[in-house]
Amino acid sequence: MRVSPGPNTSVPLLGQWARNKSMLRIVFPFTIGLLLMMLGILESSHLSGRAVEIGHDAVLERENTREQIIKLGIFGASLTEVLVRRGEDTVIFLGKKPRNVAPLQKDTATAAP
Amino acid sequence: MHKKSLQSLTLSIWPFSRAVKKFLLMLAVAFYTFGLTGAGAIFIMSAMSYAAFARDSSLSHGISASDSSRLGGVSILITFSVFVLLMTYFSPYTPGVLRDPFWSYFWGGILSCCAIGLVEDFKADALSPFIRLLLKAVIFGGLLWAAPVMIPSQIGIFWVDSLLKIDWLAWLLCTVFCVGFINAFNMSDGANGLVPGICLCTFVVLFDVYGRPAEGILVFACSMFLLFNVVSGWFFLGDTGSYGLGAIIVSYGLLGVAQGDFSAGFMACLVAYPCIDFVYSLLRRAASGVSPFRPDNGHLHNHLHSFYRPFFKSKVMSNSLTGLSISGASSGLALGMYLQSSIPITSNLWFWLFGFQAILYVTVIGALVGRQGRKAAQ
Numbered sequence: 156m157r158v159s160p161g162p163n164t165s166v167p168l169l170g171q172w173a174r175n176k177s178m179l180r181i182v183f184p185f186t187i188g189l190l191l192m193m194l195g196i197l198e199s200s201h202l203s204g205r206a207v208e209i210g211h212d213a214v215l216e217r218e219n220t221r222e223q224i225i226k227l228g229i230f231g232a233s234l235t236e237v238l239v240r241r242g243e244d245t246v247i248f249l250g251k252k253p254r255n256v257a258p259l260q261k262d263t264a265t266a267a268p
Numbered sequence: 269m270h271k272k273s274l275q276s277l278t279l280s281i282w283p284f285s286r287a288v289k290k291f292l293l294m295l296a297v298a299f300y301t302f303g304l305t306g307a308g309a310i311f312i313m314s315a316m317s318y319a320a321f322a323r324d325s326s327l328s329h330g331i332s333a334s335d336s337s338r339l340g341g342v343s344i345l346i347t348f349s350v351f352v353l354l355m356t357y358f359s360p361y362t363p364g365v366l367r368d369p370f371w372s373y374f375w376g377g378i379l380s381c382c383a384i385g386l387v388e389d390f391k392a393d394a395l396s397p398f399i400r401l402l403l404k405a406v407i408f409g410g411l412l413w414a415a416p417v418m419i420p421s422q423i424g425i426f427w428v429d430s431l432l433k434i435d436w437l438a439w440l441l442c443t444v445f446c447v448g449f450i451n452a453f454n455m456s457d458g459a460n461g462l463v464p465g466i467c468l469c470t471f472v473v474l475f476d477v478y479g480r481p482a483e484g485i486l487v488f489a490c491s492m493f494l495l496f497n498v499v500s501g502w503f504f505l506g507d508t509g510s511y512g513l514g515a516i517i518v519s520y521g522l523l524g525v526a527q528g529d530f531s532a533g534f535m536a537c538l539v540a541y542p543c544i545d546f547v548y549s550l551l552r553r554a555a556s557g558v559s560p561f562r563p564d565n566g567h568l569h570n571h572l573h574s575f576y577r578p579f580f581k582s583k584v585m586s587n588s589l590t591g592l593s594i595s596g597a598s599s600g601l602a603l604g605m606y607l608q609s610s611i612p613i614t615s616n617l618w619f620w621l622f623g624f625q626a627i628l629y630v631t632v633i634g635a636l637v638g639r640q641g642r643k644a645a646q
Contacts, residue, residue: 180318188311189350195305196354 290500297495302488309347309492316343317502336502338389340493341509345382347489352482361481370415374519377411381450381515385507397561401447404511408446411519412439420525423532424616446518449539452546453514457505459569460588462541464494464505465595467513469603470538474520476606477529477613486516498592501584514542533618537602540625541568541594548629568629569594571636598625 291314298306317337355361364371384403387394395403412419419438422429432438457463468490475483490513497503505513521535536543545567550560558564569590576586602621611617 181315183315184311184318185315188308188313188315191304191308191311192347192350193308193354193358195303195308196351197358199303199305200355200358 287500294495294499297499298492301491305351305488306492309489310496312347312350313343313492313496313503316340316346317496317500336504338504338506339508340497340503340505341382341385341512342389342506343496343503344489344493344509345512347492348485351485351488355481355485364482370417373411373414374418374523377407378512378515378519380407382508382512385509385511388507401451404447404450405443409439409443412442412446418442418519418522418526420522420532423525424619425532442522446515446522448546449518449542450511450514452542453517453539454507454510455549455563456542456545456567456569457510458567459573459591459594460501460584461494461498461591462569462595463510463513463591464490464497465592466539466541466599467517468494469595469599470517470520472603473530473538473606473613474524477524498588499584501587528614530613531616531618533616533620533622534602534606534613536622537605537618537625538599540602540622541598541629544626544629548633568633568636571633571640574640575636597628601625 291310294310295307298310300306302309316339319337319339323337352363356363365375366372381404384395384400384407388400416435416439419432419442421432421438423432428441431441453463468487471483471486471490475487493503497505517539521539524530525532525535549564549567552566553560553562553564572593573586573590576589580586580589602618605611605621606613611621
């Protein structure tokens with residue numbers, strides 16, 4: 156007696172998987188999201204690093220040009236800006252020495268998780 | 269006829285479906301607040317909400333009127349992890365878990381709680397309630413054993429303080445409290461924006477007090493989820509979210525109280541709703557002769573939703589308004605008073621506000637139940 160083959164349980168090939176619409180619906184926006192977050196964090200890290208090199212609040216106060224504001228808006232440095240204002244002791248800026256001390260600096264920020 | 273022509277005119281000007289409009293609105297708000305990073309988080313969350321697996325039917329949730337993904341907590345976890353990884357790679361930031369064993373225990377405990385929730389989200393009832401309770405007790409027992417600095421020596425209540433003087437009893441009480449708090453958090457997760465709203469208020473305070481990148485990223489991930497959850501209603505927070513966020517808040521709360529950064533009363537005010545709702549629900553069920561742990565639709569958020577429902581055409585609107593009203597009136601009130609510097613955060617006067625919140629809860633739920641009873645009698 157011949158046993159009929161069971162359902163195809165093999166792993167689908169990459170091409171088949173890529174053509175699967177429901178998978179594409181997840182993978183495509185997920186990849187875009189990752190890329191956008193990467194760009195945002197990369198640029199805001201760069202901006203905050205530069206701000207610390209120049210001195211605190213530099214991005215906000217001293218270089219408040221239109222280009223800078225547009226750049227900040229696009230790359231979403233809100234969170235980084237808050238961190239810049241809070242002081243150099245936040246480990247984001249470890250190893251970089253600012254010229255002046257931030258007014259909002261707190262001692263508790265030294266042991267950052 | 270007039271309505272149809274108005275609809276076709278609207279579609280010709282703005283030719284997008286309702287879902288696309290919601291997505292564009294969320295994208296715009298996220299972009300305005302956090303730029304490309306925020307927009308990226310919205311894309312990631314929308315991708316997670318499309319997942320065909322880990323979905324819950326509306327019947328299994330008291331309030332929600334549509335089937336939604338249970339992966340809300342997973343999306344917060346992914347957004348948080350992606351941010352930390354990218355920041356570690358692109359900036360001189362070194363996460364605390366790599367520098368200090370204490371933070372590795374701390375976050376290890378939190379991630380272990382997330383893992384229990386993750387199992388439940390992907391395969392519902394894979395773990396029995398007893399096993400879940402036991403695992404959480406083991407995780408927090410282990411965490412507090414490894415990091416006794418998290419156990420407070422006093423919380424401002426005389427009889428509790430006298431118990432906390434005995435080391436082993438303090439460890440036991442804190443472990444039981446942590447497990448109970450996470451269950452309370454899970455129980456109160458029933459409306460869009462309720463638990464995320466409470467968490468956002470708490471993380472804003474923690475970020476303001478400590479100012480460290482980890483709390484900043486928590487504020488970011490939580491605000492993006494709150495926006496997504498309130499506008500779209502495409503997510504349930506799920507067990508990963510309620511266990512994970514509950515574990516973060518209880519761990520930070522214990523540590524902050526133990527270090528004297530804020531009082532236990534202040535922390536109680538911030539998370540008043542889950543605590544009061546949990547205790548009230550247990551008493552209510554015990555009084556009516558059913559098991560105190562049996563889920564039901566007798567919570568304040570269920571009654572408030574029934575009150576709001578007839579006023580709105582949109583199902584998501586009444587759901588989101590319920591969550592935002594409760595989180596705003598409980599944690600939002602504490603956050604507002606903190607920002608106004610009304611009472612110092614180390615003061616035990618906050619216990620009075622907690623008492624006021626408890627009275628408010630009982631009054632509102634009593635009024636809503638009475639109103640429903642009168643309506644049913646008519």
